[in-house]
Amino acid sequence: MTQPGPPQPDPHPQPTPRGVRGGQPVTPPVDRPVVGSYPTYEGAQRAVDFLSDSKFPVERTAIIGSDLKMVETVLGRLTRGRAALAGAGSAAWFGLLIGLLMSLFVDGIGNVLLLMLSALLYGALFGALFGFAGHAFTGGRRDFASRSQIVASRYDVVAEPDVAEDAKNMLIKLGWREG
Structure with a gap:
């Protein structure tokens, strides 16, 4: 006959159900x-x-x-020029990030600076093109910039x-x- 050993941990423990803290039910926030x-x-x-x-x-x-x-x-009227400028600004940051990552594989500080500058410029150029085209394709249905919030x-x-x-x-x- 074998002696029972110490209790073994459950190999498949169940997660604590939502709404329970320390084994006690927690009142949902809307009912507090x-x-x-x-x-x-x-x-x-x-x-x-x-x-x-x-x-x-x-x-x-x-x-x-x-x-x-x-x-x-x-916030104001959105023209194709403003859409292009906004696209250039956001894509320039992305281009700079790509340039920074690619600079890890380049020798020489001059090459690194040239790579980062060209990545920034290409990002801005393509961002401006996409911003301009994206606004042009809306056909004037939304010619304003805005900010939304829930209050x-x-x-x-x-x-x-x-x-x-x-x-x-x-x-x-x-x-x-x-x-």
Whole structure:
């Protein structure tokens, strides 16, 4: 008869399921109590930073934006010339990177500089051509440059239920104010 030995580790361990920390279920962020509400993301971020500085377990908090909207800010008119210039600028950096990588295989500082300069110029040239052509092929359907961002009308700092009251009290007691 053989004696049972020490328990062997499971050869096929199961990953920890989502929503579980240390064997305990974790409340999804949207169902957590609100400990503070702020009109800007920066305000909510500063509140969490304040909690962190106060040694609060911020890994048990989240920032939730509500009433989301997409805002597209028009930066200006986009002409074929501006499209070519933008293409030249971004491709010049790529050309410089390629030149830098190729310079590892070239002897002499003069050859390295010549290689990097020509890679930069070729990148800018081809980028300008592609930028110009890309804008020309749109047929004038989008003759403006813009930047898009998602913004919320309110940002709530939430915490897991068992620490939410502590977080709220900490923000109040230690005199944290947004601003």
